[in-house]
Amino acid sequence: MRIIPTLEGGLMIDADDPGDWQLLKGITTDAVSCDEKLARRLGKLIADEELARDWKEYVIPDLEAEFSADVLHVATSIAAARVECGGGPGPLWITSGDAFQWYSALNQARLALEEQFHFGPSQVIDPGELPPLRRAAFLRSQFYCAIQSLLLEHVLR
């Protein structure tokens, strides 16, 4: 798989085989893998009781809807591109218009993995020392982080 900035200000993810498409699909699977949704986890940071009640009633549902819409958009984009090339080699385009939705879905995936595996700062982790399930999750998180870095460098800023 190669990820290349486009002249139009987006990114092209060039998938090589079914394994690449499976890896990309993992973004949306991981994004919703946490028992407690991200919006609720963020809502718990509000300490003031009265404000926390309002937050639960008015803000969290909106945030949940936004986060879900971002993941759905990415899931649809991946599925459409995969069908287009029959699950084999082919491109997946991220435009400047949907870059933030991609960033959001990737971030949700990484936050969900962090919530479950508690990796902490990635520079102090040696993946070779991790058990298989944890290592796979860590490497997926690093892969998502690499796409995020490209989005930040070439598209969002």
Next chain:
Amino acid sequence: MADSDTLTQTRTDTSLDVPWNVVVRDDPVNLMGYVTWVFMKIFGYDEKKAAILMLQVHQLGRSIVWTGQREKAEFYVQQLQAHQLKSTLEKAA
């Protein structure tokens, strides 16, 4: 003078609104460049100020990124959470 009069007394109390702090906490997921970008986007800070606040979050574990009226602080926290940053608001000391 009439048998009964109504007396109206108007009293005005003025008290200063307690300012609220918008606080962002560190986490191991959000990229430093992203946090800086979000501060620029939401608060309109220039890159230098946004980067200083981001480094405070990263190095000290938290930073007060804005202080002011409660309603506006709530709006900013909502925006920060929409960008998936660990953020909250608290009364300024």
